[in-house]
Amino acid sequence: MDSRFSIEQLARDLAGLTPQEHGFTYVDLARTPTAHGRLSGWILSAKDLNDVAGMPTSKGAKHRAYNAETTDGFLQDLQDEGALIIGKSSTPELGLRVDTEPVDMPHPVNPLHPGATPGGSSGGAAVQVARGLLRAAQGSDGGGSLRVPAAACGVVGFKPSGTDLGVSGFITRSVADAAFLHDITPRSTPARIGVLKQPLFANTRVDPRHLRAVDEAAAHLSAAGYPVEAIEPYPIADVTFESFRHIFTSRLAGMAAGEGYFEWVRQQGLKVSEHMLIDAHRHAHGLPRLLADCWGVDAIVTPMLAYTPPPVGTFLALDHDDNFMEQTRWSPWGSLFNVAQLPAISVPWTVDSQAPVGVQVGSITLKDAELLHLASILHV
Structure with missing residues (x-):
């Protein structure tokens, strides 16, 4: 220790x-x-x-x-x-x-x-x-x-x-x-790496430092012997994001009424019908295969955040709908791996000797141990 x-x-x-x-x-x-x-x-x-x-x-x-x-x-x-x-x-x-x-x-x-x-x-x-x-x-x-x-x-x-x-x-x-x-022993395996720099779930500008971090991390993986290729957002990313919203907000539908952002999320959950929730879970169940077929890679590298952390109070200063969407614009890749129930990790990457930014490595076909080995190449 x-x-x-x-x-x-x-x-x-x-x-x-x-x-x-x-x-x-x-x-x-x-x-x-x-x-x-x-x-x-x-x-x-x-x-x-x-x-x-x-x-x-x-x-x-x-x-x-x-x-x-x-x-x-x-x-x-x-x-x-x-x-x-x-x-x-x-x-x-x-x-x-x-x-x-x-x-x-x-x-x-x-x-x-x-x-x-x-x-x-x-x-x-x-x-x-x-x-x-x-x-x-x-x-x-x-x-x-x-x-x-x-x-x-x-x-x-x-x-x-x-x-x-x-x-x-x-x-x-x-x-x-x-x-x-987690009591996991990282394990090496051959893997193809996709590099995704376009936002998935929201239209937003991505800070150039965050894009450069992804490029440098991808180059590091390439130098370690992993095939690396650029990929683009898959065609039905909007369906995945809708599924995330339905599953996420429906968890609050049965709770007692409250105030503020909590109550706004609860109200969104009350709008999710049983049929909508079934469709959302069906999409989530098929998402890993869909991603593997569409991208043909074993893992992807993305920015974790689109821009530098904003001041305390930034999100709560917005109305609730804008708050939710600005959170998504700040991290328009992260919830993909929650819906797909796949492992993902953010590791720090330093650009220009400034504060490090997060590079996300997410699995498409890899097990947790295999993803952790890939991440360990980028950060000990």
């Missing part, structure tokens, strides 16, 4: 930081491990959507807060392997946005871009790892929520494959740490 990360060092680091700077909504450095195992020595935070017994859970809004009596299964498994969970990381209300501005709670700021959003919804986790407070932090990804903040803060965000739109995972300082935490 890396000796730079200890309870004593974390206590010293937190002493001079505000909640906006450290991204914790709750921290208890007196906690001790409950088991010994493969993850002994790892100190983690949990996203404040998830329960840890003995800690408050806010779900990203002060009025939703309660004290948890049990621990969510994914987190309990980590503790059973020896990991120590010492606090909760900030997230927007119910993890619904790609910023991290919880209701009536502090809004974390980006360590690389002062005054800017760290991204979300696992934004507090990304802040903690990017500041060097933690070696890794637990989060989840239902539309880019690990990869977006990782890209915004210059760290690694891995979304494993799954059987649903959202999955649990980690923000880490390296690809190797992501693989270790």
Whole structure:
């Protein structure tokens, strides 16, 4: 275990930081491990959507807060392997946005871009790892929520494959740490790489630095012996995005009425009929084969974000419909891999000695272990 990360060092680091700077909504450095195992020595935070017994859970809004009596299964498994969970990381209300501005709670700021959003919804986790407070932090990804903040803060965000739109995972300082935490041994395999620089789900201008990062990463993979070719958006990307909206918003349809952006999303979900939801899931089920047939590649490389993280408050200053679409314009590639339930990862890539930008590597036919090996070529 890396000796730079200890309870004593974390206590010293937190002493001079505000909640906006450290991204914790709750921290208890007196906690001790409950088991010994493969993850002994790892100190983690949990996203404040998830329960840890003995800690408050806010779900990203002060009025939703309660004290948890049990621990969510994914987190309990980590503790059973020896990991120590010492606090909760900030997230927007119910993890619904790609910023991290919880209701009536502090809004974390980006360590690389002062005054800017760290991204979300696992934004507090990304802040903690990017500041060097933690070696890794637990989060989840239902539309880019690990990869977006990782890209915004210059760290690694891995979304494993799954059987649903959202999955649990980690923000880490390296690809190797992501693989270790998931107990995956990266595995090499021949693969064709597609390079996609055009936005998929929204019309937006992509910052030239982000495009250059993709070109350089693709060239690095080519030099490592992987065939690389340019690809274009597939013809029915609009159907995929509609399917994402229907699956994503329908999850809130059965919840009690609320306010603000949450209520807008809930109202969108109420408009999703049973037939629309069946069609959305049918499209999602067939999407991996559709992508493989259309592109003829095993993985794709894209920007993770279209532009530099904007100031805190940018998205919430917009009306709700524009807010949703601006989030999509900021990350018009990420939700593809949630709908397709395929693994994807954002790794930092430095251009012109400035703050790194996120390069996304997403699987079309590769298993998680094979994708992680590909990503490790770009970032150790």
